[in-house]
Each structure stands twice: as structure tokens, then as C-alpha cells.
Amino acid sequence: MPELPEMETYRQQLTRLIQNAPITGAEVTRPKSLNVEPERFIQKLTGNRIVHIDRRAKHLLFHLSSGEVLLLHLMLGGWMFFGTEEEKPDRTTQVVIHYGDKHLYFIGLRLGYLHMYALPEVATLLSKLGPEPLDAGFTFARFQNVLKGKKGNLKVTLVDQSFLSGIGNCYSDEICFSAGILPLRKLSTLTEEEQHRLFLAMRSVLLEAIQYGGYIDEPLFVGDRLTGQFDAKCRVYDREGEPCLRCGHPLVKTEVSSRKCFYCANCQS
Ligand SMILES: [Zn+2]
Structure with missing residues (x-):
């Protein structure tokens, strides 16, 4: 999607x-x-x-x-x-x-x-949607605010549109990998340093994905060289068994609340 x-x-x-x-x-x-x-x-x-x-x-x-x-x-x-x-x-x-x-x-x-x-x-x-993660006003302090009192694991929360807007199955995994945090981690266990890593990873992953036109397969028009370039840049999503780009261990696929979830069990903790 x-x-x-x-x-x-x-x-x-x-x-x-x-x-x-x-x-x-x-x-x-x-x-x-x-x-x-x-x-x-x-x-x-x-x-x-x-x-x-x-x-x-x-x-x-x-x-x-x-x-x-x-x-x-x-x-x-x-x-x-x-x-x-x-x-x-x-x-x-x-x-x-x-x-x-x-x-x-x-x-x-x-x-x-x-x-x-x-x-x-x-x-x-659209009023029930959570904040836009790339809005200039969405600072780390505001991110900490929306994290406050949140139960459940990182994967399920990141894809919840009332928590944050626009993140789905692929980018939730990419963000967790970039931050070096396991998608199954309970939100309540994140340290402030981990919250900050997550915030920075969210911004950098989404901005890079926009820069490379996202992962959609099909071009928007004849000669469109932008759309879909990020597909080749996904680090973990749909890469089960491939070596982790950071540590070489084979990537793992699991299911979290009936959603596909990819991560490195070695360098994400
Ligand atoms: Zn790894």
C-alpha cells in the first residue's frame, strides 16, 4: 500500500x-x-x-x-x-x-x-489523523508527547494512523532498522536516547524515500525516472534471508498482528 x-x-x-x-x-x-x-x-x-x-x-x-x-x-x-x-x-x-x-x-x-x-x-x-511526521512543527518534544502513555509495540504503533500519519508496513520496518531498535519492542521500554534515535530515523528514512520517489513499481508517465527508485534502497522490507547491510546476518521475517515485519535480530535491539 x-x-x-x-x-x-x-x-x-x-x-x-x-x-x-x-x-x-x-x-x-x-x-x-x-x-x-x-x-x-x-x-x-x-x-x-x-x-x-x-x-x-x-x-x-x-x-x-x-x-x-x-x-x-x-x-x-x-x-x-x-x-x-x-x-x-x-x-x-x-x-x-x-x-x-x-x-x-x-x-x-x-x-x-x-x-x-x-x-x-x-x-x-481527516481530523482524527495523527500529526504529520515531516511537518516543521513536529519536533522531538512533540514526538515524545505522542509517545507518552502509549502501550503496545513499536511496529503496531508506527502504522497506527491516529498516532502518526502516513507510515505503513514498509516504512515502519525501515525506520526501526535505521534506528537500530527491534519493531517488537514495547514503547514503554524505550529510553529517551532510543526515542531520539527513532525520531531522527523517521525523518531521515521518509525524506530519503521521497527523494528517491518511493517504492511504487509503476511509473506515473512515460519517461518518469523518479517514481519507485527507493524500492532498491529498502534495507529490510521484503528482504527475508538476505544479509543485513549493517552486520551481514540474514534478515528475519515475522508477523506482528497479521502484518509482515522484517528486521535484523543481530543489530537491532
Ligand atoms: Zn544487522
């Missing part, structure tokens, strides 16, 4: 590709991906523009010039492609937004959705 760096990469690239471009139409082949009737969706979009793209947690918010917001969550298996009909990958699309002879294709949007809301509704919907 795309996490903060993947959605941030989409946000930055789509801003360059579609911001302020006139929408010439739309197509819906899976009405369940929307929260409004397809006819209304198409009518609302045609002649409209996306004037600004925001990201909050794993969502993108497409702000329309008419004031509404399209709220996108790709969930498991969702991705996007921008280009002409000839360039389009041979995959089923659920929603398409037309920009003349180019199109924004939403692919694999089965669990995911593209919902239309008035701006205040979106604010309410």
Missing part, C-alpha cells in the same frame, strides 16, 4: 503535470470508487480545474477551482498513470480524468476511492 513517500511523490509530480490544466471530461467504469453519481461527478469535473494538490497522511486532496475537494486513497493495489491513450498501460481503469488528448488514469482502485466533498467535510473526515 502506498505510504507517505509514495503519495508525496505523486503529489509533487502531478502538481507539475495537471495543476490548473482544464479538465475536458471524465469517465467512470467503477461507480463504487466514488461517493456521488457518476453523471454528477463527470458534470462537476468537466470544465473545472485542479488548482492545488495537498497530501494528508496517505491521502491526496485535489482542490477544484469550484471549491470542492477530491479525496483520493489508493489503499492496496491502487496507482495512477498520466498520458495519452497509446501510452496507457494495458490495465483496467476505474476512473479517468481527461485533459484533452492526455488522461489521468486511476488503476487498481478497488479498495481505494476517489470521493468528492466540500472543504469543511474533508477537514472533519
Whole structure:
């Protein structure tokens, strides 16, 4: 599932590709991906523009010039492609937004959705999300504050969207590895020094992943050299049995609350 760096990469690239471009139409082949009737969706979009793209947690918010917001969550298996009909990958699309002879294709949007809301509704919907780990105001002191009184282990807490926004299965493991802390550690047992290491690891891992375009396999457009470069840079995720890059011991895979979890049992403690 795309996490903060993947959605941030989409946000930055789509801003360059579609911001302020006139929408010439739309197509819906899976009405369940929307929260409004397809006819209304198409009518609302045609002649409209996306004037600004925001990201909050794993969502993108497409702000329309008419004031509404399209709220996108790709969930498991969702991705996007921008280009002409000839360039389009041979995959089923659920929603398409037309920009003349180019199109924004939403692919694999089965669990995911593209919902239309008035701006205040979106604010309410997203109000339960935890802080954004890369916000300038999210200091170590604030991080310590959200850790306070937290029970449970590190892995489960890091992926909890009400605790922090945008971290999922892959980056929780990468952050724990970078910090040298076991994902199964109870939060209550972390020393202040470990909390600080975790805070720094969280920032550096997420920033590096954004710099390398996240881990999504599929390019956003023909000639896209950014998207997915971080996949080759993951240190532990999906690397069961491979030697640890820090100490050489084979990496371990386990399951934590039915989530895949990868770590080095030798140099994480
Ligand atoms: Zn190791």
C-alpha cells in the first residue's frame, strides 16, 4: 500500500503535470470508487480545474477551482498513470480524468476511492489523523508527547494512523532498522536516547524515500525516472534471508498482528 513517500511523490509530480490544466471530461467504469453519481461527478469535473494538490497522511486532496475537494486513497493495489491513450498501460481503469488528448488514469482502485466533498467535510473526515511526521512543527518534544502513555509495540504503533500519519508496513520496518531498535519492542521500554534515535530515523528514512520517489513499481508517465527508485534502497522490507547491510546476518521475517515485519535480530535491539 502506498505510504507517505509514495503519495508525496505523486503529489509533487502531478502538481507539475495537471495543476490548473482544464479538465475536458471524465469517465467512470467503477461507480463504487466514488461517493456521488457518476453523471454528477463527470458534470462537476468537466470544465473545472485542479488548482492545488495537498497530501494528508496517505491521502491526496485535489482542490477544484469550484471549491470542492477530491479525496483520493489508493489503499492496496491502487496507482495512477498520466498520458495519452497509446501510452496507457494495458490495465483496467476505474476512473479517468481527461485533459484533452492526455488522461489521468486511476488503476487498481478497488479498495481505494476517489470521493468528492466540500472543504469543511474533508477537514472533519481527516481530523482524527495523527500529526504529520515531516511537518516543521513536529519536533522531538512533540514526538515524545505522542509517545507518552502509549502501550503496545513499536511496529503496531508506527502504522497506527491516529498516532502518526502516513507510515505503513514498509516504512515502519525501515525506520526501526535505521534506528537500530527491534519493531517488537514495547514503547514503554524505550529510553529517551532510543526515542531520539527513532525520531531522527523517521525523518531521515521518509525524506530519503521521497527523494528517491518511493517504492511504487509503476511509473506515473512515460519517461518518469523518479517514481519507485527507493524500492532498491529498502534495507529490510521484503528482504527475508538476505544479509543485513549493517552486520551481514540474514534478515528475519515475522508477523506482528497479521502484518509482515522484517528486521535484523543481530543489530537491532
Ligand atoms: Zn544487522
